Amino acid sequence: MIFPLSIVSLLGLVCLALLASPYPYLAPGAVLGLVGVTLFYRKPTWGLLGIAALVPFEGFFKDSSLSGTKFLGASLAVILMLQLAIHQIPSERLRSNLWRYLVWFMVLYFLSLLNTDDLGMSLGHLRELSVGLVLFVITLLIGRELNLDLFAKFVTLSVTMTCMLAMFSSKYQDQGRAAGLLEDPNAFAMLIAFAVPLGLLLVVRSPKMLHRLFWGACCILLLGGMTKTESRSGLVVLFLSLVIGAWHYRTELARIRPRHLGFAMLGIVLVIPLAIAVMPAGYVARIQSLSILSAGAKSQDESLGRRASYIVVGSQMIRENPLLGSGPGTFPLHYATTGYAKAFSANRKVGDLYRRAHNTYLEIFSELGIPAGLLFVGMLALGLYNLIRARRLWMQRNNREESDMMTHLAMSFLSLTLFLMFLSAPNQKYVWIMLALTSVLRLKAEERPFPEAKA
Template identity: 85%
Template sequence: MIFPLSIVSLLGLVCLGLLASPYPYLAPGAVLGLVGVAVLYRKPAWGLLGIAALVPLEGFFKDSMLTGSKLIGASLALILMLQLALRQLPSERLHSNIWRFLVWFMVLYLLSLLNTDDMGMSLGHLRELSVGLILFVITLLIGRELNLDLFLRLVTLSVSLTCALAMFSTKYQDQGRAAGLLEDPNAFAMLIAFAVPMALLLVIRSPNLLHRLFWGGCCLLLLGGMTKTESRSGLVVLFLSLMIGVWHYRAQLPRIRPRHLGFAMLGLVIVIPLAIYAMPAGYVARIQSLSILSAGAKSQDESLGRRASYIVVGSQMIRENPLLGSGPGTFPLHYATTGYAKAFSANRKIGDLYRRAHNTYLEIFSELGIPAGLLFVGMLALGLYNLIRARAAWLQRHDWHQADLMTHLAVSFLSLTLFLMFLSAPNQKYVWIMLALTSVLRIKAEEAPRREARV
């Protein structure tokens, strides 16, 4: 690709302007910006890798208006728009079967926005959602050049780093629960559940013992971080992911020899007591509360009581506005007017009264209406189906390497979709990146010639 001379000239003028201004020390930053833009222009997929790696680390810049992720995303969006205008990128890359749901979802979203109960809250919600939509389009355009192995490594390393910080420093904990660089331990658990299938694939594919030990250490950090979050939903999603992995590799079980079973039993004898000993007492109590879901238990467990109140309020909102909902982002407004908000608020602060639904599906159904909710669920289901079809296409070509990759990516994406039942995160970056990537991977798998199959 040829880097446009006009952009070079523009940035050169910016540098000269900064040198002549009262802030000449900013001129080197413009030069670095020029180098960064040039790199992104030549290798836009690197920008997407950078965004994926920075998602768990965004908390470092939570008080800053300009973060690395925003800077890369904005630069990448402008570069891709320019490349499309210059026909350096084929517009056919925007083709995706996800659009059939997403377009109608956005139509209903805008209609709900016009009929909202609070325009300010709805516009804020739209601003947050637009970040995910931009990432969706970016991934469609450059997903074909994305190095998936490097994507797995960067996500695993980034989330593992935040796990290490949360486990060994109280600064990255919320009332004793690990939150990493995020404000919500459950949101942190979502990142961990997303990264675990990727880390396990890296362990399986490690070329030597040293690499296997390194990625195995990352797996231990992820599991330790999940325990430290004390997230019950995270434990359920992680257990389901591991069971899917065991089922996928069931054909490898006959290769296990009796001596291997002996070492496995010895490892379990050592690991299980250590895990029980290291598990926080509060986490054990939270897990036990899941097995006692009587009315009395709900009243004793404040967290479960709050979640039950979200369902009651959300259901009432759906009954009142089944077609277009109450407007994007307005669930906290309705919840704050109920008695539940006061009952579950310890100090009556605004943040305690205006609570989100902690369930993306419930939030979308109640705020946007039933049709929009069904379209959103349909998008995610189609994404999972795309990965299943991609895996089947690689199996037909006897490419077990790619088929295993599709399986682990599908489990990671499934973890995100399941976690949306416990979090209000319709703008979560990994959700939209993976949603677009599922379409790209299916197209690549179905278009791959059979002569490239690995026998």
């Protein structure tokens, strides 16, 4: 693959211009940029792996207009457009069964944008969503060459590193709750729930015991980080995904002999009290607060009360504008005018009054309307079905390695879709990368021929 001479010449001129400018110290950065762009041109999947690895570290760039993920995403977008133009990448790569939902979703999105209650807020929402859409297209184009084992390793290591920072440094905590490099502990718990199934896959598939111990230690750190976030939703989502994983490996449980049950029960007796003992007291109190919920009962938990108020305001918005909603990103505008905003605001600051719905589905239904909300939910459901379909096809071919990979990716993707009920994150990068990846993996599984039956 030959790198275009015009691009090399352009970057060379940029280096010379920087050397002659008042900022000559930026010239080495241009050279490094040339090396990086050359690498991504030859191996664009490394750029996608870099984006996946940098997502947990985006907090480092929160005060900067150019983050690592933005640079990688922009570079990949330019490179892939060039490769499409010169037919180095076939346009058939863009084929996906998700377009039928996404295209109509975006049509309704722009209609809602034209009818918005606040154009500035809606344009800001569109700018955030466009990042996810770009990643969706990038993943469709290069997802076939993506090394899924490396993807699992990069994600597991990066999230584990932020867990270590959050567990052992109060700088990366929010009022005692681990937030990593993010502002919201629940958003951090979402990353952990996404990474745990991938870490468990590495434990299962690693050929050497030392490697298994390393990835097992990473999983323990991830679980420790989850408890430190004190996220109730994270605990529920993680439990559901692990149950699905246990169902996939149910045939392996048949190998357990009666003599092994005693050791298993002993392990349970030791692990459960130990987990309760090391679990933060605040986390235990937050979990116990769920038991007070009953029909007609008033919650004493402020967080649960806030979430109930979001549902009330969102339901009212849906009733008022069921077709096109109030406009993308306008939920905080409507919430700030209610009495709930003042009641749940500790210091009456603007950031406390203008709150998002903390529920992506509720936010989309209320801001974009019921049709767009159904399309969004249908798109995520189809993505999950793509992984289930790919898993079934690999199992029919007796390819256990690929079916295990599909199972763990489905667990991670399911964690993301469930977490969207507790977070406002329609532009979450992992969501759009995984959404495109589900389509790519299903197509690869369908295109692989079945082995011929032996005579």
